[in-house]
Amino acid sequence: MQTVQTDRREFVKYSTLGILGLVLGGGMVFSQYAIASENRLRPPGAVDEKKFLALCIKCGQCLQVCPYHSIKLADFNKGHGVGTPYIDANERGCYACEAVPCVLACPSGALDHHCEKAEDIHMGIAVLEFPDTCLAISQTPIPAGFNDKMRAFNNSVTNVHEYETKLLEKFDAFQGKQCTLCADMCPIPNPMSAISMIPDSKGGNRPEIYDGCIGCGVCQEVCPTSVPSIVVKPRMSYEEYYSNKKDRS
Numbered sequence: 513m514q515t516v517q518t519d520r521r522e523f524v525k526y527s528t529l530g531i532l533g534l535v536l537g538g539g540m541v542f543s544q545y546a547i548a549s550e551n552r553l554r555p556p557g558a559v560d561e562k563k564f565l566a567l568c569i570k571c572g573q574c575l576q577v578c579p580y581h582s583i584k585l586a587d588f589n590k591g592h593g594v595g596t597p598y599i600d601a602n603e604r605g606c607y608a609c610e611a612v613p614c615v616l617a618c619p620s621g622a623l624d625h626h627c628e629k630a631e632d633i634h635m636g637i638a639v640l641e642f643p644d645t646c647l648a649i650s651q652t653p654i655p656a657g658f659n660d661k662m663r664a665f666n667n668s669v670t671n672v673h674e675y676e677t678k679l680l681e682k683f684d685a686f687q688g689k690q691c692t693l694c695a696d697m698c699p700i701p702n703p704m705s706a707i708s709m710i711p712d713s714k715g716g717n718r719p720e721i722y723d724g725c726i727g728c729g730v731c732q733e734v735c736p737t738s739v740p741s742i743v744v745k746p747r748m749s750y751e752e753y754y755s756n757k758k759d760r761s
């Protein structure tokens with residue numbers, strides 16, 4: 513439990529300093545500009561961002577129960593909402609646990625308890641942001657060393673969970689293959705409703721996203737390109753992103 517304790521110490525330190533900073537800064541008023549300027553991936557069940565910032569008591573309960581160490585607490589570098597939980601999909605996405613324990617653990621309503629199962633999670637939507645770098649499209653086999661980041665992440669936690677060990681084993685097996693990582697690692701109960709590999713006009717394959725995507729961020733985490741080709745747009749729906757894109761084209 514070493515890491516969780518460390519995280520909690522950091523949390524107490526940052527939340528105390530954060531409150532002091534807010535008071536010195538002129539009161540406990542959230543800057544609308546700051547809220548609008550940041551769009552952070554929040555844990556499952558997170559209510560609307562403004563309400564979330566008002567309700568979250570920064571207790572760290574959600575991160576303590578997460579078996580994947582997906583949830584972090586925002587520090588000063590992250591702008592507004594110091595001490596609030598978020599998910600950095602470049603490091604570790606949310607693995608959509610069946611009973612959503614992070615939501616169950618939240619005592620304040622910042623994570624809505626109506627989010628009871630993986631299918632209820634709606635964090636955002638995945639987007640193939642950089643198709644030019646996608647290994648499946650360029651038909652480039654997954655290179656050796658692609659798994660260094662995940663291995664380093666698991667090594668960085670002293671209380672690594674068996675789920676994290678199994679995850680790495682599954683991941684390791686992809687080396688040298690044509691890339692289907694985003695589709696094959698998608699953790700939701702019915703991944704085909706969220707993403708699948710379809711033939712691309714250049715002869716390879718490409719990931720296609722569907723409205724079953726919950727925006728968990730796992731595809732972003734596992735994408736082996738140096739800057740992930742596929743990324744999650746937090747708090748955005750499939751309709752908002754893909755219908756608007758269609759209208760624009």
Ligand code: SF4
Nearest residue numbers: 578606607608609614
């Ligand atoms: S659903 Fe599971 S993996 Fe995702 S943030 Fe909650 S506890 Fe962590």
Ligand code: SF4
Nearest residue numbers: 698725726728729731
């Ligand atoms: S495609 Fe799958 S892995 Fe990617 S964000 Fe959507 S649900 Fe998560």
Ligand code: SF4
Nearest residue numbers: 646647648691694735
């Ligand atoms: S994980 Fe998906 S988006 Fe990333 S390189 Fe592989 S196929 Fe392309």
